[in-house]
Amino acid sequence: MSDIRAASWPAPRRSRRAPGPARQSAMREHNLALALREIAFAPTPVSRADIAGATGLTRATASSLVDALVGAGLVVESGPTARARGGRPATGLVLSEAGPAGVGIEVNVDYVAVCVMDLSGVVRSRHIEAGDWRDEPAPAVLGRTARIVAQVAAESERAGLRLAGAALAVPGLVRAPYGPLQLAPNLGWHDLDVLEVLRAAPDLPAMPLTVDNEANFAALAELFATPAEAGASVPRSFLHVSGEIGIGSGIVLDGALVRGRHGWSGELGHLTVSPDGPDCTCGARGCLEQYAGLDAILRAAGLPASRGTSLGGVPAVDRIVEAARAADPRMLAALESAGTALGVALAGALNLLDLDAVVLGGAYAPLSPWILRFVQQEVSGRLLSAPWSAPHVRASRLEADAAVLGAARSVVQGVVDDPAAWVARVGA
């Protein structure tokens, strides 16, 4: 019997640690994650007995796993559970707010943002620095970024958090999770080992670093948003659009990011809207960005594009909102064109991917009063399956810094998915 069970057990993830017999240690790693997931996803505090019941582990095993999680600072006891078994209240368990935390970092065309999220998903600090990085070399931008991270890290440690790692969001093609960055067209960066450059900055505190596309991280933030944060229950399959100077998207299918072969999926901004359209920064013609990116909207409305103007000035999105609120007819026409082009591209994406919803994020969220209905119109007119299941198109309720939140979330989620690595790291 025992051989059958061993054989049917799933292959353990490649492990960097091998204390004791491989099979037994891999099982404990697996069960540690199982127990932590029960605690992480429970709507109310669970007890050791609840964990045993839900997982099929013995109470002794469940207790030993919980003790390890408490010892490593991942879980804390929260007082008696609401529903006690057999009349006696049990000790409730919740994720620790003082345990490991994740640092999110976003470098975009006209801002740098940094935040810290604790294990329970609460954002403990947020910093944003506006600027226009298009004329600044990458080491200068990343050095500036490192100084903000250092400041945030020092604050977090004073607040009793332990930083598990940092994830960097960049607006371009990047090989997740370690780079290199192939191309960030709107920053003018290419073939750059961004993590190496960031690590070389004198101020950066030592911690594990990863990198991914900002649109993927923004989609992750949307996926993990609570119904209250999202303004609706979050669908399990959606496209999250990050509209800025450039336009990216993150594809979520059945609750998981679809990253593609190299992590380069979701380049919505370079879908062709019209094959003979205007030249794009990418070298092609007629890309969506040239119709619906923030600079394209400003140009179409007869306003100067954003280059240089947001540094110490008014960000592009605010200038667009201001003109739209003032009912400037050229701006309203520009937003109609942008919404229509975006709808054409999104209908294509939905025809290919068959998703439940589209979430308009980044700058498109504040612009949605003027673009949403044009997007919806094209999607319902061009999506073959619309008569049977029209996808819901709505604005994101998250702030414009969804990407930085998603980046921090990815670090936190890494700890929840593999608590054994954290336990080994803190030597608990």
Added chain:
Amino acid sequence: MSDIRAASWPAPRRSRRAPGPARQSAMREHNLALALREIAFAPTPVSRADIAGATGLTRATASSLVDALVGAGLVVESGPTARARGGRPATGLVLSEAGPAGVGIEVNVDYVAVCVMDLSGVVRSRHIEAGDWRDEPAPAVLGRTARIVAQVAAESERAGLRLAGAALAVPGLVRAPYGPLQLAPNLGWHDLDVLEVLRAAPDLPAMPLTVDNEANFAALAELFATPAEAGASVPRSFLHVSGEIGIGSGIVLDGALVRGRHGWSGELGHLTVSPDGPDCTCGARGCLEQYAGLDAILRAAGLPASRGTSLGGVPAVDRIVEAARAADPRMLAALESAGTALGVALAGALNLLDLDAVVLGGAYAPLSPWILRFVQQEVSGRLLSAPWSAPHVRASRLEADAAVLGAARSVVQGVVDDPAAWVARVGA
């Protein structure tokens, strides 16, 4: 220990059978599939000891599982293995050619095809009937189809095969695996329970039936093609395009079909090439089908479209090839336009999905001498990541009936993935 193992064992698939304790029977089902997979995917015959070695099962357990597979007609002994251990040759095991077989059925706009594939992947019979079904009601077309299936089934049974089931490929939006068919625009069918209609045909032999989009099945056939059949090693992530009167595609990422939320993914033919382009059968404007579908190519070349003409006449693709071979300048220009439009749409799909390759299948395979370079040109010019990893665009080497092969393959694969269901069915 044993509780930890039980808890860490993956949740069993929902089972229709529950003989004996659930946990133990689910483990045996799982291990039966594990053993069969070792036999199915081995390049040369494997022995019982090889299976034990590869899976971690005891030799006694592996032998008992193999005996069950042999008893159910799934596996046969093939004589001594090439590499015997300890000098004594062991008995080799291979998939049975006389065991369960899958029936593939394809109903397309201008043909019906049926084939039978045995468990080892060999096609045992193929039937194709040309016609134009656009003016014929669905029950008549499916009745005609049922008669072909009945004939093929009778032949197969005479050849000693047992039909495990049939899978129907249709050119449209369908909820896999049981329907209904929402829309097959080029057949003029909509909101139709195709399996019910097929089952109602008096001739159809009783067997389990499933349905899926023809482009998904064609992609599956490409995925399972041997390097000899494919003319190259098959990539693990690709888009397979099915070019006919309509244009569909199947998305394969890391060796698995991406079906989307309802099974409606891959509607490449309805990506917008030009927002103000010609009207499409779907109700939108400027869809790829209106630039690169076979009827669109014929029209652009000044030839009559295919409706009605392929019934007893020359199929659309043959008329196009004939004119192209004769270097008819209007046809060459039409094929250049079609290839360019297809390339624009494919660049969009690749920007979204980040895949390694595109395989041009269906009628695009014989047309590739005249369209391939225009497709490649647009893809490399419009795909943001092309400078770092240009996807390989090539013609399929499979015959035009890839979809029907893939349909049969899906049935066979269903048996390989869940041999316990077959064992229970034959009472072995």
